[in-house]
Amino acid sequence: MTNKKSTAQGKYYIGLMSGTSADGIDLALVDFNDPKQQARLVASFYQKYSNVINEKISSLYQPGSNEVDRAFHLDVELAHLFAQAITALLKQENLSSSDIIAIGNHGQTIRHRPTGNNPFTLQIGCCQTLATLTGIRVVGQFRRKDMALGGQGAPLVPIFHQQLFTESIEANFVVNIGGIANITFLPAQGANKSVLGFDTGPGNALLDDWFLKHHASSDDKFDKNGAWATKGQVNQILLTQMLADDYIKAVAPKSTGREYFNLDWLAQQLTDFKEKTTAHLCPEDIQATLLAFTAQSISAAIMTLATQGKVYLCGGGVHNSALVHALKGSLNTTEYDFDIQTMQALHLDGDVLEAMAFAWLAYAFDQGLVSNMPAVTGASASCTLGSEFLP
Incomplete structure (x- = not known):
């Protein structure tokens, strides 16, 4: 277990998930300060993708023309959509960015190659852009360290x-x-x-x-x-x-x-x-x-x-x-x-359970908790997952 990291002031974590169906953004506002339970869902928010965004995402599941340009333009575009959804959640709950300790951003998986030579995984929805737009610290890229340790980087929940x-x-x-x-x-x-x-x-x-x-x-x-x-x-x-x-x-x-x-x-x-x-x-x-x-x-x-x-x-x-x-x-x-x-x-909302999991992964990053499971992913060692992006 690593040392506990210092955290910004705030009350809650936000978990952000955009799944392989590419239908929209799931947000979970989670409280980890309740001694009676490990995680308390305070609120949730869902923002549906337009057909255009859905098509942009799904077109990147397979190799295609000009895909590097398309992927990294979308990387920034999704970060803007993520930020808009977070702003809407905060407004819904009458909160400000200062009430949030961190955003746990899973991002949008567009390619997952966990086997073969030089395995990799790619989640887009730029964490740095998201942190800058929202003024909230972001913890993201959760899969990469597990893969660096020989794991498949999935599943993480x-x-x-x-x-x-x-x-x-x-x-x-x-x-x-x-x-x-x-x-x-x-x-x-x-x-x-x-x-x-x-x-x-x-x-x-x-x-x-x-x-x-x-x-x-x-x-x-x-x-x-x-x-x-x-x-x-x-x-x-x-x-x-x-x-x-x-x-x-x-x-x-x-x-x-x-x-x-x-x-x-x-x-x-x-x-x-x-x-x-x-x-x-x-x-x-x-x-x-x-x-x-x-x-x-x-x-x-x-x-x-x-x-x-x-x-x-x-x-x-x-x-x-x-x-x-x-x-x-x-x-x-x-x-x-x-x-x-x-x-x-x-008494849990199954539609936002994965988003809650990424709020917990951000919390685990801040607390220095082990957050991968080698028996699940095949990694050679336990570790704390994620990287930090400051506003």
Whole structure:
């Protein structure tokens, strides 16, 4: 553990998260001074991205023309949008910049290459610009030191989840269904197992991409409640093929992103499928199969770690009732017994849980706390994550 760092005056931390769905900015105003709990959510704020910004972000998930210019213009543009959202949150809560100790800025991941030669990860939304615009100290670039230590730099939230379940005796899972789905496994007390966390595969990413491909003019940018998926039939051959993907079968530590699970990946899956069978699939059947793939890749990961326990769902996928129903169906069989709930059962807002985690990571930076988990990321050592940017 490193020495506690000096902090500016203030009361609260702000956690900032922009996820792989690239739908908007989540802010969490968090108080770490309450002796009764590890983190108290004071307020939250959500700022939706315009279609133009969404397209700018998602176009950078894959290599393309002039991408360095596009990425670093967007790096500054997102910092301005982040600052606007923070100003709006402060106004909403009748606070000033002096009330904030620091902003924990995750930024927007546009590329995540955690394996191979010279692995790297890239989150944009310039921390220095954000600090200068808001007049608030920023702690960011949380993933880089873990990667420098040989880790995958992801997922980072399991250590925060661990803070939320210190009193629990039984096994708990936190399942975050964003663009990519990830799980945190918190073993039962006395089980002699490590906390684990990893990306299971796609969450909403493929479902959103396939829906938009066939509903380009829709007001909704996602399959609301999985209504379109429920019109189709799951194709078992295609589902089995998807579940045999190298990433799905790989053991943790592992992490992935939209640069892997995207429409190009799906196109290759469909090409391979056509070589095996003459069966005709309509778009709804493919959506139904993608929904089953998301649910079963999550449930399979859970069932390799425990046969019973509590599963808490969070993230945008929680609002897809068809996906939640499929996940419950695949988790509860005669051999397994899981109690599946949302984070609301713990009086926590699952939509801002990740933003809260990055507020905690900024707090951990200031307190000199260990904030990575080598058992989760594969790093060679524990460390305090993040770098500081002053106004």
